[in-house]
Amino acid sequence: MNRNQQLFEQAKKIIPGGVNSPVRAFGSVGGVPRFIKKAAGAYVWDEDDVQYIDYVGSWGPAIVGHAHPEVIEAVREAALGGLSFGAPTAAEVQIAEEIAKLVPSVEQVRLVSSGTEATMSAIRLARGFTGRDNIIKFEGCYHGHSDSLLVKAGSGLLTFGNPSSAGVPADFTKHTLVLPYNDVAALQQTFAEIGDSVACVILEPIAGNMNMIQPSAEFIQTLRRLTEQHGAVLIYDEVMTGFRVALGGAQSLHGITPDLTTMGKVIGGGMPLAAFGGRADIMACISPLGGVYQAGTLSGNPVAVAAGLKTLEIIQRPGFYEQLAKHTQMLCHGLNAVAQEAGLPFCSQSVGGMFGLYFADAVPQSYAEMAASNTEHFKQFFHGMLDHQIAFGPSAFEACFMSAAHTPEHIADTIGVAAEVFTQMVR
Numbered sequence: 001m002n003r004n005q006q007l008f009e010q011a012k013k014i015i016p017g018g019v020n021s022p023v024r025a026f027g028s029v030g031g032v033p034r035f036i037k038k039a040a041g042a043y044v045w046d047e048d049d050v051q052y053i054d055y056v057g058s059w060g061p062a063i064v065g066h067a068h069p070e071v072i073e074a075v076r077e078a079a080l081g082g083l084s085f086g087a088p089t090a091a092e093v094q095i096a097e098e099i100a101k102l103v104p105s106v107e108q109v110r111l112v113s114s115g116t117e118a119t120m121s122a123i124r125l126a127r128g129f130t131g132r133d134n135i136i137k138f139e140g141c142y143h144g145h146s147d148s149l150l151v152k153a154g155s156g157l158l159t160f161g162n163p164s165s166a167g168v169p170a171d172f173t174k175h176t177l178v179l180p181y182n183d184v185a186a187l188q189q190t191f192a193e194i195g196d197s198v199a200c201v202i203l204e205p206i207a208g209n210m211n212m213i214q215p216s217a218e219f220i221q222t223l224r225r226l227t228e229q230h231g232a233v234l235i236y237d238e239v240m241t242g243f244r245v246a247l248g249g250a251q252s253l254h255g256i257t258p259d260l261t262t263m264g265k266v267i268g269g270g271m272p273l274a275a276f277g278g279r280a281d282i283m284a285c286i287s288p289l290g291g292v293y294q295a296g297t298l299s300g301n302p303v304a305v306a307a308g309l310k311t312l313e314i315i316q317r318p319g320f321y322e323q324l325a326k327h328t329q330m331l332c333h334g335l336n337a338v339a340q341e342a343g344l345p346f347c348s349q350s351v352g353g354m355f356g357l358y359f360a361d362a363v364p365q366s367y368a369e370m371a372a373s374n375t376e377h378f379k380q381f382f383h384g385m386l387d388h389q390i391a392f393g394p395s396a397f398e399a400c401f402m403s404a405a406h407t408p409e410h411i412a413d414t415i416g417v418a419a420e421v422f423t424q425m426v427r
């Protein structure tokens, strides 16, 4: 037994499933999760001292590369000044101003510690602001694990959802309607029938939790128009896409101004930091100004804010996104070419530093299309790459992430290994 196997056995005895977040358990690909000992730049090392080129990037935060020396130094300095005060700080004002500068739809912002908190709070705020209960989300979009968002579609278009997790009372999801992503007709029908009772619509403006799926221009434009017409709050969940697909997030690429935006991952640079913000008139409803309660012992934590501020500084340096996007495209083009040579149904696409790999003939446009892709092929690909020290997320339904530390050499290595793995895969 190697050390990863030993640790997994040991972990399973004391931590449910051996992990602190389900996807880490390799449930959908099988095998033993790698226990990570350290990370630097484009690499992670497991407990058996095997080095991997990493395209997980802590599920998005590691955009400047793991353990970037400047981020580590900022964290060290902040830590020396105290880990948490439970009182306002100058640095949190600075990061709030920085976020508002980079994402112009954000007039005011509040810091929290996880994406789950950000979306949960944004939804409560939208309900408080509108005085309405109903919310709309889209199939395949993930917004964290708060009760009213752990919901699967009802039996018909206008049937409210059912809990997708045990432990969530049906009463808690009876106000959540789940619609198919990119389905303009479903949106129009829903708003025509119940639009005036909708508090908010929340979506991933480029979905990254059903692999990566892009919205059609018609879909997001219709969504913006209908929410405006019916007085529903439009929440862009940019926890994954914020500062990842572009400096201004997905909203800057599509020219849409949401009412509220949630952020996480990159803004914490690997530390627990997230945020929600948007229109000042809506944000004014938050406690202590307004009646919508929201709080957090560690909110705006000084060490996390220091990591976030330094990360936001680095990503604003000239050419950062141009290089990131170029490298991500280089990888996707290379993978497409070697898959074609191997005669394998495969495609990929990228936006900025985020990309999707699909074992399908065409890029999926919805959860249903993604679910129809060949997940058996993904499993073989995943393990083939991992055996050659290249790590992708352990599920066909996850997006992948490039960092500024990935070089053309890393990318060429990845494509070379993929060419071999694709050829050896069982059809």
Ligand code: PLP
Binding pocket: 059, 113, 114, 115, 116, 117, 119, 142, 143, 144, 145, 204, 208, 209, 237, 238, 239, 240, 264, 265, 274
């Ligand atoms: N929203 C989106 C789009 C996410 O991708 C995630 C996590 O992956 C979340 C919310 C939840 O964030 P966290 O895991 O920090 O609670």
